[in-house]
Amino acid sequence: xxxxxxxxxxxxxxxxxxxxxxxxxxxxxxxxxxxxxxxxxxxxxxxxxxxxxxxxxxxxxx
Numbered sequence: 399x400x401x402x403x404x405x406x407x408x409x410x411x412x413x414x415x416x417x418x419x420x421x422x423x424x425x426x427x428x429x430x431x432x433x434x435x436x437x438x439x440x441x442x443x444x445x446x447x448x449x450x451x452x453x454x455x456x457x458x459x460x
Contacts, residue, residue: 412431413458414431425453428453436451
């Protein structure tokens with residue numbers, strides 16, 4: 399798939415599936431990692447190569 403000349407790839411980077419009593423535990427940790435990664439990657443490549451990390455509910459499916 400291609401958007402405005404940008405090649406897209408969906409790559410599994412991490413799994414947040416700890417067994418915790420708080421149901422928001424995994425999503426909170428994924429969200430924190432997502433924010434940090436998106437900010438750092440954008441800063442390091444000065445926006446020349448857009449990269450986006452995101453969180454998905456459930457187990458990874460390729």
